[in-house]
Amino acid sequence: MLGRTAASLFWMSRYVERAENIARLLEVGYRMSLTERSEEGTSEYLASMMLAAEVDEDFAKKHEVTDVASVAHFMLFDTDNPNSVKSCLEKARTNAKAVRTAITSDMWESLNSTWLHFSQIQPRQVLGNKLPGFLQWVKQSSHEFRGALLGSILRDDGFAFAQTGGFIERADNTARILDVKYYVLLPRTSMVGGDVDIQQWTMILRAASAHRAYRHVYHDRYKAWNIADFLIFRKEMPRSLAFCVTSVTAMLGMLEQVYGEPSSCHDDAIRMAQHLTTGSMDKVFSEGLHEYLTGFIASNNALTTSISESYNFY
Structure with missing residues (x-):
């Protein structure tokens, strides 16, 4: 594959x-901002998220007040923001169009219809x-596209590259969702263990689609120690760092088998997986x-660079 x-x-x-x-x-x-009393329309929680x-x-270059309307527009529709949902969907569609013959009709139709529908929505409507x-x-x-990918594409190098990208991005996001909680609690350590603290941890779990799964594994109250452990080290949790890195390692191993030669990026992924395997909440x-x-x-970003160099993305 080129x-x-x-x-x-x-x-x-x-x-x-x-x-x-x-x-x-x-x-x-957004949901955390509903629990605060903001001054002059500025939300500490939305600022922490960004x-x-x-x-x-x-x-900050474009907006003076961190309120819901401004943040929602910036994160969803602003094409000056390279990570807005609109920018991401447009770039995903552009990449899919470039490899139209390497993906299935179901994948293309799912992604293209999402882009067309999104393009018709006006910010004031949401x-x-x-x-x-x-x-x-x-x-x-996103779930529909992932279902099309998993249900229709050949299990070859194309599948491995697509899955690798998805899992690396998911790991990055889980880490950032947890970091939102760090930024929120930083100036208010007196809140730890209180009702607001528990409510915020519940929102973190819901954002990672992990609320019910967490309750299945841990039957006691929401505890920072358990929630961090669940989203970092538990391999059975499909959005945990350990699950994502293990999946990336498996996909890079698949590429080694397809091409019949080792790659340095696979070794890098193995080291990341081992670091998580031997890690503990005490160390964290x-x-x-x-x-x-x-x-x-930072390690996840470095792995992306290593993959790009190993398989000549540039």
Whole structure:
């Protein structure tokens, strides 16, 4: 497979996943903002969400007040924001169009119809209480594309590249969702263990589609220790860091078998997986949750670079 084809499949899947993940992050920030008494319309929780997503500086260049309307428009519709849902869907469609013969009709139709529908929506149509429903639609559209991918494409190198991109992006998002909670709690340690704290942790779990799964595994109250462990180390949780990195490792191993030669990026992924396997919450909290998560995000980005170099994406 040509490097540019592999790159398009990788980034096609990654941008679809990112569109869903931006919706998840925005949902966390939005629902948390409903529990606060903001001054002058500015929401601390929405600001924390954008800080974790690393788009806070770009937002500040265009907006003075961090309110729901401004943040929602910036995160959903603003094409000056390269990580807005609209930007992500457009780039995913462009990559899919470039490899139209390498993907199935179901995949293309799912992605193309999502883009066409999104393009017709006006920002004013999803304000207020309509925002959660729209965010749910974005997530559902991503699920439909993923279902088309899993249900119709050959299990060959194209499948491996697409899956690798999706899992790397998902791991990045889970780390950022957890980091939102860090930024929210940082100035208010007195809230830890209180009703608001528990409510916020519940929102974090819901953003990761992990609320019911968490209750199935842990039958006691919501605890920061257990929730962080669930979203970082539990391999049976499909959005955990451990599950995503293990899946990336498996896909890169599949590519080695297809091409019959080893790759340095596979070794990098194995080291990341081993670091998670040997890790523990004692180590995480002794290092600092924020420091651990930012370190993981940096390693995840480095793995993307390694994959790009190994398979000539450039």
